[in-house]
Amino acid sequence: MGSSPQARAEMRRQIHGFLSVRRARLTPRQAGLPAGTGHRRVTGLRREEVAALAGISVQYYIRLERGDATGVSETVLGSVSQALQLTAAEHEHLVELARTGDGTRPCRPALAGTGLRAPVRRILDAMTGIPAVVVDGRLDLVGANALGRALYEPMFAGGCAGANLARFLFGDPAARTFWRDWETVADDTVSRLRAEAGRNPCDHRLAGLARELAATSADFRDRWARHDVRVTASGVRRIHHPVVGELELPFETTPLAADPGQTLLMVTAEPGSPSEDALTMLAGWTATARTS
Structure with missing residues (x-):
């Protein structure tokens, strides 16, 4: 069963926004084209320049940029990605949009309200030495172990409607203190x-969250309009915790294969570092609070 007409219409809008933004960001010099003469109305590439670089007709590229991906082959999508110098993640996003937009790829059913399975809960609870949380594709916090809940305590206590990373980040002033970066x-x-929106346009809860944040946060609205797509699977987060102070915590994420859309996020501290001491202090504080 293909995607719904509403989902295909949303994908066409996303294809148009994604390709037009990417085209506007790439200058002729970056694309290896001669500077030419005369005044350019756009700083980025023209549609005909993208078409020439991709080896397709101008009319064909214009149709694609307008969101009509009907019958567009993997080869053409690859050529357009190469012409626009897309990253691997951006190319994958374009393919997701195109295949849902032309109706050949069905939407993944929205898993509204899906909780944490009992085995995952037990795994979380067994991870006593490191903070760990599970988020879904909408960045709702589905579950957390005791240390994870203690680390992200401001997210739970900020008065937001539910524990959601994006809503806390863009809707609670405390987030700018909590996240040093x-x-x-x-x-x-x-x-x-x-x-995530490109992978599953049928997730109306995600679409609603995006509309909510775009209406209330200029910081979110500006970033959403960029159509940037990447998933940072590992790195370092710099946190100011209200109880234990400054932390620098390497993190790793892994998708839960049996629970589509859910991701396990784990953070650690470098051995012997002040952050390790702070996490140990936080664990002690958590144990005392639970006992009390």
């Missing part, structure tokens, strides 16, 4: 939501 976290978060 707020700008980087904000970029990564919106890029992740963009990628």
Whole structure:
């Protein structure tokens, strides 16, 4: 069963936004084209220049950029990606959009309200030495172990409607204190939501969250309009925790294959570092609070 007409219409809008933004960002010099003469109305590439670089007709590229991906082959999508110098993640996003947009790829059913399975809960609870949480594609916090809940305590206590990473990040002033690298976290978060929206346009809860945040946060709205797509699977997060202070925590993420859309996020501290001491202090504080 293919995607719904509504989903295909949304994908056409996303294809248009994604390709037009990528084309506008790439200059002739970056694309290896001669500078030419005369005034250019656009700083980025013209549609005919992208078509020439991709080896397709101008009319064919215009149709694709307008969102009509009907019958577009993998070869053409690859050529367009190469012409626009897309990353691997961006190319995959374009393919996802095109295949859902032309109706050949069905939507993944939206898993609204899906909770944490009992085996995953037991695994989380057994991870006593490191903070660990599970988020879904919408970045709702589906579950957390005791140390994970303690680490992200401001997210639970911020008065937001539910524990959602994106809503906390863009809707709670405390987030800018909590995330010392707020700008980087904000970029990564919106890029992740963009990628998820491309994978599953039928997730109306995700679409609703994007509309909500775009209406209330200029920071989110600006980032959403960039159509950036990437998923940062590992790295370092710099946090100011209200109880234990400054932390620098390497993190790793892994998708839960049996639970589509859910991702396990784990953070650690370098052995012997002040952050390790702070995590140990936080674990002690958590144990005392639970006992009390």
